Amino acid sequence: MKEDQIRAAVCDVCHKIWQQGWAAANDGNVSVKLGEGRFLATPTGISKSMITPEMLVIINEKGELLQGDRKPTSEIKMHLRCYRERPDAGAVVHAHPPTATGYAVAGIPLDSYSMIETVIAIGSVPIAPYGTPSTAEVPEAIAPFLAEHDVLLLQNHGALSVGCDLQCAYYRMETLELFAKISLTAHLLGGAKEIARPDIERLIGMRASYRVSGRHPGYKHYH
Template structure:
């Protein structure tokens, strides 16, 4: 019995020593993106098919399927809405298919395209909205994966032509920063893609007016993570508006968050606007918010009147 107690004490001491020896990882955040050897893209049809069905690419396909179900389960994508892309070569991008629900999508549904949108592999037709993803990837080398979805609260902002306030939520400042806005054009067209590409080149979250949201990152899971983040922020802001507005912290506190964002390797963006700590943004005063929406509705109705 005595020997057993001694052994137990030694085991406990060893466990605590191991805890003390564990090195706590600091910034930057883990790199989970797909890496490839530059200049080694497959060229022939046979090489492309072999690459498309390789274990590494199959693993990414399974991840996209899992993330598709996750986004569908959170009501980010209705029907066949939304799409994902992952860059897997100098001129190769995996993408989701058209007319397939993200809740029932399978590995066999995936497609492979080049940066011009030409389909290279896959039995299903690629999504027409892949052009917007590619427009960002061509402009921003850090954008190795994109997520497009229609999360209800963030999409409501996009439909209203509004963006949520800055300097209100620390997590959103770090992981999203300034939300860019892309003007409306017909989904799936090259003109729409260019609008999104220009807006998303220096911003990793884009509100597509009258349409939805686009986020990008170094890997596809982080791209969806940013989508979840902006949706939560927009939902919280709507609730805050009902309580009278969102309190905002000042630029001196924002600088600390910007430094954290830089240390994590996120794209550099414009800083927070100069709000005084504790002030409420006029936009998020409920009466002012309602007045702003009503003014826009009246303006649009006025345009529709016959002269």
């Protein structure tokens, strides 16, 4: 994909994030690996509803500006840590989807193996410990989880997803928020009923046939 196409795709994802109510004001950020130590990222200080291709910036692996007339997102350290820990990652999405973020604020991991699609796609979703935004605390908090997880909740903050490309990272954020909504509904109805362990293992084993990229924690609870 050419750079202008990638820029357009990033803007499309940003607009979707805003339209779905996953980011208010200047919240949320998106980045894509361009290769050769170059990354395309959203700038700081602008609503995701207003992002246009020329506003995006290019940075290096140190977060230094290579191209563009705006500063990169203040959460760029978190994005770069994802790429450092996960060489297979081609894109990173950070947003505040309300239901999933509600779980992060409540300190409740989304680790019930109760929905077939989620078991296959992402497995359990832990909560990375609290870190002050834009500092090194957030990258340090998420690092231990990235070896096994493509999706994380950020304590009192929001959610993070990585993918082999931008579409994959965005879809994982969609999957997370839908699962959070279903989990909350199940809780209100008396609690989710977990799938039998042998069936869980069988579902996880189907990832290869479905060509699901990325990492999976296997069967793991965080409560």
